[in-house]
Amino acid sequence: MKKFLIIIPIFLGLSLSAQVNFNDYFQDKSLRFDYTIGGNSKETKAYFNKLKQEPFWGGSKKNLIDKFNFGDFRVSVLDSAGEKLLYSRGYSTLYVEWIDTDEAKHTSRSFYESVVVPFPKHRILIRIEMRNKQNVFNTLFETVVNPKSLSIIKDKQEKYRTQKLQYSGDHHQKLDIVILPDGYTKDELKKFHEDCKRFMGYFFNVEPFKTYKNNVNFWAVDAFSEESGTDKPTIDIWENTVLNTHFNTFGYERYLTTQDIETVRNLAAYVPYDQIYILVNTEKYGGGGIYNYYNLCSADNEYSGRVFTHEFGHAFAALADEYQYGYDNADELYDMSVEPWQVNITNLVDFDSKWKNLVDKDTPVPTPDSTKYFKKIGAFEGAGYVKKGIYRPMYDCKMRSNATDKFCPVCYKTVLDMLLFYSE
Numbered sequence: 424m425k426k427f428l429i430i431i432p433i434f435l436g437l438s439l440s441a442q443v444n445f446n447d448y449f450q451d452k453s454l455r456f457d458y459t460i461g462g463n464s465k466e467t468k469a470y471f472n473k474l475k476q477e478p479f480w481g482g483s484k485k486n487l488i489d490k491f492n493f494g495d496f497r498v499s500v501l502d503s504a505g506e507k508l509l510y511s512r513g514y515s516t517l518y519v520e521w522i523d524t525d526e527a528k529h530t531s532r533s534f535y536e537s538v539v540v541p542f543p544k545h546r547i548l549i550r551i552e553m554r555n556k557q558n559v560f561n562t563l564f565e566t567v568v569n570p571k572s573l574s575i576i577k578d579k580q581e582k583y584r585t586q587k588l589q590y591s592g593d594h595h596q597k598l599d600i601v602i603l604p605d606g607y608t609k610d611e612l613k614k615f616h617e618d619c620k621r622f623m624g625y626f627f628n629v630e631p632f633k634t635y636k637n638n639v640n641f642w643a644v645d646a647f648s649e650e651s652g653t654d655k656p657t658i659d660i661w662e663n664t665v666l667n668t669h670f671n672t673f674g675y676e677r678y679l680t681t682q683d684i685e686t687v688r689n690l691a692a693y694v695p696y697d698q699i700y701i702l703v704n705t706e707k708y709g710g711g712g713i714y715n716y717y718n719l720c721s722a723d724n725e726y727s728g729r730v731f732t733h734e735f736g737h738a739f740a741a742l743a744d745e746y747q748y749g750y751d752n753a754d755e756l757y758d759m760s761v762e763p764w765q766v767n768i769t770n771l772v773d774f775d776s777k778w779k780n781l782v783d784k785d786t787p788v789p790t791p792d793s794t795k796y797f798k799k800i801g802a803f804e805g806a807g808y809v810k811k812g813i814y815r816p817m818y819d820c821k822m823r824s825n826a827t828d829k830f831c832p833v834c835y836k837t838v839l840d841m842l843l844f845y846s847e
């Protein structure tokens with residue numbers, strides 16, 4: 424009996440992580456699965472909306488199954504019997520941020536969501552899971568999809584021109600970032616192209632992107648807006664823009680986002696992509712980045728260059744903010760009986776599973792905020808929006824402030840691992 428107990432977990436572990444042969448199961452294009460998610464602070468439900476065929480598969484053909492286990496959600500593709508895992512990816516959404524707001528305590532609300540998977544050759548089971556506060560994934564929605572179904576929309580998109588800003592090679596073996604403009608009129612497209620070049624300059628000035636420049640492709644879609652700028656609700660400015668971005672998301676003035684996920688996906692699909700970057704034509708400080716969802720950044724603020732890669736840390740590598748903002752105690756946001764799933768914050772419940780191996784034995788944990796430890800890896804209190812009970816790896820990091828343009832070693836390693844995962 425004992426042998427069984429030992430053998431079974433090892434066998435399960437292997438079958439979960441083994442990558443499948445892309446050509447056996449998939450075609451070289453994407454299937455987009457759009458759904459509506461809705462609920463409140465107590466319950467969440469998802470409803471199927473539509474399926475769409477998109478022309479490119481921008482992702483790796485080798486690394487199909489997610490090895491990182493990041494994100495509040497996970498999309499999985501299985502064979503139609505639900506037995507063999509073919510593809511998976513973690514992600515987060517605006518909805519999951521909204522359910523922590525006061526509004527979610529007294530009202531229910533829905534959000535448009537969308538995931539992209541490689542286009543299947545045969546019938547598949549597509550499954551959406553959501554992580555609970557104890558970090559366990561539960562199935563939210565699943566359905567069988569027949570790739571020959573007449574209900575899969577195959578509209579062609581030819582309205583806008585595209586730009587190949589930096590091409591390092593085959594998009595399956597590179598990290599493909601598509602830049603989408605918001606609030607640039609047709610007359611401002613030249614400015615958009617110049618802004619793209621400027622931001623690529625900021626991007627490739629930061630490690631590991633500098634060293635691994637040849638692992639990255641940059642694309643742009645020239646989607647112009649009727650009006651210039653973006654919505655600024657606090658001063659009653661409302662502009663008609665192609666991606667409907669706005670400041671003041673959930674009442675936070677600097678939080679620049681869009682809920683128009685359908686248009687974001689429609690525009691991104693003009694080119695092969697892994698990450699979506701929305702550049703907003705405004706001088707006002709702001710941005711946002713949500714894991715495998717999108718990045719946003721204002722184009723013309725003096726800090727925009729640093730914000731650009733900070734937000735990318737969120738959307739590309741699921742890094743947490745390493746600053747405190749709005750919450751005194753950790754239990755207002757986190758279940759303190761388990762580690763937060765983000766790799767660069769800890770509540771010290773299971774520090775071994777985080778970066779404890781990088782801490783010198785003469786550095787105390789928790790680590791005092793003293794100049795003596797400014798360059799040391801430790802566990803500094805105040806992170807993940809919380810003042811007490813959540814700790815970060817270094818005194819400063821790109822995920823904490825604009826004072827530095829460097830990722831701390833924990834964030835750096837995660838970004839690099841992700842970059843290599845996309846470029847095989």
Ligand SMILES: [Zn+2]
Pocket residue numbers: 745767816817820821822830831832833834835
């Ligand atoms: Zn960091």
